[in-house]
Amino acid sequence: MLLNQKCFYTGFLITAILLLFASCKKWIQIPPPKNTIVTEQVFQDEAQAEGAMSGLYTMMINGEAAGAQPGIASNNYSAGYLTVATGQSSDELFPYRGSTILKDYLLATNKLTGLQDEAITPLWNSAYKTIYNANGIIEGIAATVSGTLSEKSRREFTAEAKFVRALSYFYLTNLFGDLPLALTIDFHQTVKVKKSTQAQVYEQIIKDLKDAIADMPSSYERGKGERIRPNKWAATALLARVYLYQKDYPAAAATATEVINEQVLYKLEPDLNKVFRANSTEAIWQLKQATTTNIRDATPEGYLLLPTTAHKSAAIYCLTDQLLQAFEAGDKRREDWVDSTDNTLSGSGQPPAFTFYPAKYKIGGANFNTGMPAEYYMVIRLAEMYLIRAEATANGALGGPADGVNDLNEIRRRAGLDELPSTITQDELIIAIEKERQVELFCEWAHRWMDLKRTGRAHDVISVIPMKQPWAGDHQFLYPIPRNDRRDNPLLSQNEGY
Incomplete structure (x- = not known):
């Protein structure tokens, strides 16, 4: 969807600014662009750039209109649909309505096809919309010559947009594998772009996150103290996850440790009923x-x-x-x-x-x-950092299995469970970590679905579930590329098995 429409969402940044200031009855008079973002107007000063950035997050959680319907959670990867779709594909959720809703049935039984892609198209479309909007901010700030937008703000807004782009590509590549890597809003460069390998996508994700860490603030000043704008630690936390997925265990452990050690900002919330509340001590980033x-x-x-x-x-x-x-x-x-x-x-x-x-x-x-x-909607939280470090040390990072047991016990103590003994074997620890991730991170941002795939456990766990019989094949561990995008871009090949 992103790659085949010249005018795709070009009015987003203008609309975001208008929505941001509507509540205080202050409207910025900017004529709508025809085919491109009017960068010198949209990013003329701090308030306008701030409006564009806030609009990006508004789109991620509230959808495309201020009066969005409840169904936004069924059509937006960053507002709940990622949880619902992958929860059914894995072993977390089943649809109460059974086979009456086709897209739920196809996900829950792992019977997706290349022609019946209604279930996965919202994931692809909403993630690429988010990337497009992030690219618009990055290019808009780079293009403006306004002297009233400070250098500090230029760096920070660009860093935030790169973080959001990295987040969106992280989920896209884990859902779809190789995919188009669009780093511009220039239609002529994206209309017929072919797939990049997953390795190339990860390379770009890591680059964006390192850039973001270098220029994002450590505090939550952009969110006025609320944890609704990502900061340096949100980017660091996502980078730790990426390193884990890449099996770079020393880097994963070291990066997760950086976040865990930031104890002035982050602590495990002792009351489980308060973990997902607005601005909980465990929240690294939330969407409002x-x-x-x-x-x-x-x-x-x-x-x-x-x-x-x-x-x-x-x-x-x-x-x-x-x-x-x-x-x-x-x-x-x-x-x-x-x-x-x-x-x-x-x-x-x-x-x-x-x-x-x-x-x-x-x-x-x-x-x-x-x-x-x-x-608020929790995107990244501290408990995951302990689980990342536990898995990394269990797999050879500095500290070894003993430190992995300690990290796992931090999570278990809060859950009211007995601590694991220090004498546990490495193999037993790895099994314990998988189980702890399952019950700690269930129904959160596709963790279970992606954990099973990245650890090579997906076939053994998912293919034997009664609801998924007869098993259609392991190709289901990657979703099919939406047919409309393949129709409009002949260079976009379908994933194997579809």
């Missing part, structure tokens, strides 16, 4: 939803996953037995992050059942309001 949408102060994901009538109406997506059985007895995460609903008397028209659903977010359709949001 707009209360002007139809979901009010709920996060899009919370609205989508929580029943509309607490404990009575059916949840749209339910937790699988595979996930529920992974929790140890006494695990507080099972108590605080999982809830249940019995719709046998709801009159919903759905088959009666008692089911479980993810309850990391507490605000949804049953209790939303128009007040100040108590929860």
Whole structure:
């Protein structure tokens, strides 16, 4: 979608500025561009550049319009759909409506085809829209000759945009493999671009993150103290994850340690029910939803996953037995992050059942309001850094398995579980880390789906699930390239097996 429309979303930055200032009745009068962003106007001063940057995040969490419908969580990778889609592809979620919704059925049974791509097209399109908008900011700031936009702001806004671009490409390449690497909004350069290898995509991700770390502030000053604008540590945390995926274990451990050691800003939240609240001590970066949408102060994901009538109406997506059985007895995460609903008397028209659903977010359709949001959408949090370092040291990074056990026990203590013994073998530790990631990061930003793939465990775990029989083949571990993009770009080859 990004690569074949000359006018694709060129008005985004202008619109973002207007939306940003609408609440204070101050509108910037800028004539709309015809085919390109009017960079010298959009980035003329600090306020306009700030508006464009804020607009980028608004698009990521609220969708394309100020009055976005609740369905934004079903159409936007960065507002909940990544969790829902990959949760069904893996062993976390199943659709309560069964086969009645085609895209859910195809994901949950791993029966995607190259012609039936409705389930994955929103992931591709929304991620590339985000990349396009980030590229627009990077190029716009580079092009403007305004003397009223300080050099410090130029560097910081560019760094933020590079971080967002890296985040979006990280998910795209883990979902689709090799893919077009678009680093410009120039239609002539992107209209017929061929795939770059995943190695090349990762090379660009690492470059963008290193650039971002060099120029982003360490504090949350851009978010006025709220953790809603990424800073140096958000970029560092994502880089630690990238190193882990690349199996660069020494770099993964060292980079995760940098974030863990920033103890003035970050601490594990002792109360599991507060982890996902706005500006929790565990939050490294969160997206702040707009209360002007139809979901009010709920996060899009919370609205989508929580029943509309607490404990009575059916949840749209339910937790699988595979996930529920992974929790140890006494695990507080099972108590605080999982809830249940019995719709046998709801009159919903759905088959009666008692089911479980993810309850990391507490605000949804049953209790939303128009007040100040108590929860923001968590993108990156501190617990993952401990798990990254544990896995890296278990695989040979400085500190070795003993340090890996210590990091894992930090997470287990909070969950109310017994500590693992220091005598655990390396193989036992690696198995324990996989399980701990499963129950700590479940239904968060595709962690489980991508963990199983990167560790080579996907076939053994996923192919035997009864819902996924008969198994269509391991090619399903990469999603198909959307057919519309392949139709418009003959250089864009389909993934193997589709």
